[in-house]
Amino acid sequence: MTFGGLGASDLWALFAIAGGAMVLLYLLKLRRRRVEVPYSPLWARVVEDKQSTSLFKRLKRVFSLLVQLMVVAAIVLALGDPKLAGLAGCSYSEPERPPPRHTLLMIDASASMATVERGRTRLSRARAEAHAVADALRGDPDHRVMVVQLDARTRPLTLWTSDADAVAEAIDAVAPAGALDTPTAVDDALRLAADALRGREEAEVVLVTDAAFPPVDAARVEELRLRVVRVGAPGVNVGVQAFNVRPYLDDSLTYSIFYAIGNQADRPLPATLFLYANDQGQSVDDFIAPARIVASYALTLPAGGVLEDVIPDVKFEGSRLAARVEIAASDPARDVFPRDDVAFALVPERKLLKVQLVSQGNLFLHASLFVRENVALTSVTPAEYAGPEGFDVTIVDAGVGVDVSRPGDYLLIAPAADLPGSPFEVTGVVSEPHVGRVAKRHPIARDLQLVDLNILEATVLAKARGDQVVVASKGGAPLLLTRVDAEGGRRFVALAFDVRKSLLPLNYAFPLLMVNALSWFHQEEAGLLKPRRAGVEVSVPVALEGAGGGGALTVAGPPGAPPVHARQIGERVLLSAQRVGVYELSWAGVAGAQPVAINLMSPAESRVSPREAGYPAWEAPAPVVRERDRWLSSFWRVLLLVALGLVVLEWLTWHRRVTV
Incomplete structure (x- = not known):
């Protein structure tokens, strides 16, 4: 017999203390008070009867003491958590535990996951699929999971854990405000997976995604045991892939507009390009209003291609311009990915x-x-x-x-x-x-x-x-x-x-x-203010006079956009934004603000139809069933029940005056 709790020496010491205290209590019990009475013959007979039964009463008191000592022994032995392995007839040994398993659960939250299908975004469906994966793994207490959000960066949301509730909360916390306007940094994700799984047993990567990224090499898929849960279905999408404005060559008050619009459909689509101007606009809602339309142009987008052109002689007021493409209402096709329909451009400062x-x-x-x-x-x-x-x-x-x-x-x-x-x-x-x-x-x-x-x-x-x-x-x-x-x-x-x-x-x-x-x-x-892409660190030259003097830099983005962390190095500012829109850079002590246009403009994210990359699909593991005798594996429970039974026995015999 071995002990999982207190050691044998500790148990003997504890039993000696508790048993000694029990014996002492019996020895210190109250004695009868001796009283002299005048009629000695009568009391002499009582004494004679008492002497005839004294031996039996002594035996009853010894039995009561033994019962109490057995109760103490059972409780003390239970504190030692005895293991019965090796005892004849009641041996027990723990079943061999399977090796712990590790699953890196990555959920895609890039721009393409905002695609709407049957009233739900792909990100919403991805969360549901991730919950299904987590539910299938919760049956094994030795199965550890790490939840990671994947967009332009990889963001671990948990450590390795077998807590099913913590995993569920992390899945719900993936991009709570909706998919970001960024591409998918799949290479960074694979590097993180390699580091996180290195040296771990039974490790795999489960990626819930629409696979809107370049195919992953088959060797890396096998090395990381990458398994994919696919979301998304084929759909129609048109989007702005390039948009810029510059002063017209013959007059700085007239502008030429360059645009490139992609069509993911397998047939030509009629569309309309709208231009909006708003000198104070930052978000899509700030621009998209009928009163702010500068011009509109009817287009025919080629099947599966990109339409590029320059619009000359465009005149408007303000320094900020937005373009929006829309499939003509006469066509039955519907754009399932509206995120890339709008792009922003800044007008170069008019300089004499x-x-x-x-x-x-x-x-x-x-x-x-x-x-x-x-x-x-x-x-x-x-x-x-x-x-x-x-x-x-x-x-x-x-x-x-x-x-x-x-x-x-x-x-x-x-x-x-x-x-x-x-x-x-x-x-x-x-x-x-x-x-x-x-x-x-x-x-x-x-x-x-x-x-x-x-x-x-x-x-x-x-x-x-x-x-x-x-x-x-x-x-x-x-x-x-x-x-x-x-x-x-x-x-x-x-x-x-x-x-x-x-x-x-x-x-x-x-x-x-x-x-x-x-x-x-x-x-x-400075003569051509290039739009920057969301999710990518961009370098912006400082254009405001006096802004290079080291004043505190502040970046103000569109309403609802995540905070942007920027740093200034000399005459340039490095920043990375997660949402499209116009951001304003301002410096303490410097008048005015410098705008920076951030756009999606990612052909990979605009390709909403799933790629046929042939990734292995994830399959739920077989449920783990462990045979276990909870009584023999936890014998202290039996000892406590024995102690309780002895206490009940002592109580019954005392009340029936058997042990009194």
């Missing part, structure tokens, strides 16, 4: 370009720039020229010999060989050159039609490494080229001929050429 024209008097150049609403033109003579400081672009006319060696942006017209600080080497002059080749993909050549220029003569500029020739003559001589002097902090656009010695100023391409050349100098990120 400060241009300095250094000339003896060129009315063609002056007129082409003076009428531009986004150009603040300052004309100076060579004698008045003080340098490029304070101007965005300096234009140096033909025949003007001013110093261009200082850092700045320069547009040179027919630069002479002796132009101070010029980086161009003039190797000669070509007479009556004709346009031979135009680099149509270059920003300066955008929409240009250079015909009938009738150039009288042009200087021959030697090309250097890194030069971009925009226009060349039929003989190969550069007529228009760009050069970047990174070490000197200078950028150049050089036109090899004097515009007054050609018909270019009389051509409609001349003012557009000037605008394109000025725009080339300002192609930095």
Whole structure:
């Protein structure tokens, strides 16, 4: 016999103390009081009767003492939790316990889980399926489960636990506000699974998902024992995959809109693209209202493809724009995934370009720039020229010999060989050159039609490494080229001929050429505010003056969006948002706020029809049945019942005056 509670020595000591106390109580019981009476013959007979029964009464008292000692012994022995293994006739041994099992239960909460099917979202169905998995595992007390939420990050919601109630609460806590607007970070999830299951017995990964992510390698599936519970059914979805706005090339008050809209259906779909403007809007509800519609366009979306296009000449007020695509009401198809129907874009800040024209008097150049609403033109003579400081672009006319060696942006017209600080080497002059080749993909050549220029003569500029020739003559001589002097902090656009010695100023391409050349100098990120994707850490340049001084940074998102943790490193801010919308960055002590547009724009999440990846399906394990004799395995219960029986026996015999 072995003991699972107190040891044998402790039990003997406890029995000695309790038994000794019991014996002491019997020895200290009250004795009869002796009284002398006058009639001795009568009491002598009573004493004679008493002596005849004294032996029996002594035996009765000894029996009562033994019963009480047996009660004490049974209670003391029960405290030792005796194990009967090895005793003949009543041996018992614990059945061999199976090895503990581990299940990593991962629930997909990415954007595609917001797909609505038969009135329920996929996330709602995923929670129900996860509860079914947990219920199938609760029969084994040695089966441990960890619940993980999967979206752009992996978020463990429990530790390894066999507490079924804790697992159920964690499943209900997966994305309580609905699926996030993020892609599925399946690679991060698999790395977490490998770390969490390393060294654990009978381990597996159960992923409840619609599989809207790139297929997982079969070797990793087998290595992790990945099992998938699929939710979702085929459906129709259209969504915005790209959306941007930038100033129109010819006028900063007019904008061009670029969009790309995908169609997941197997047939073309008629749709409408709506544009909304709201200078203070942050959420979808802030924009989507009939009163805020800027324009609408009827589209035909190709089957299983993407429609890309640019909408020119869009005019509106405000700095924030939203696009929404909607399947035409005349078509029976219904969009099951509305999350990607809306995208946001920010309008670049309208900035006046400060241009300095250094000339003896060129009315063609002056007129082409003076009428531009986004150009603040300052004309100076060579004698008045003080340098490029304070101007965005300096234009140096033909025949003007001013110093261009200082850092700045320069547009040179027919630069002479002796132009101070010029980086161009003039190797000669070509007479009556004709346009031979135009680099149509270059920003300066955008929409240009250079015909009938009738150039009288042009200087021959030697090309250097890194030069971009925009226009060349039929003989190969550069007529228009760009050069970047990174070490000197200078950028150049050089036109090899004097515009007054050609018909270019009389051509409609001349003012557009000037605008394109000025725009080339300002192609930095601030000129095109790119929308960022939700769930991905993005780097945003600081645009507010004084915001780089170290003031406390605050990020305000749309109503209901989770808090965004951002950090500033120098002149850039790193942040990651979980919901789409327009977020505002503000700094303590700095006036105004800098907006940042966050969009879904994930083709993988927009593909709502389940992928046929062939993942193994999860199957419920066989129920664990353990045969166990709870009485023999817990013999202390028997001892307590014996003690209780002895107490009852003593009580009955005492009341019937058997042991008194």
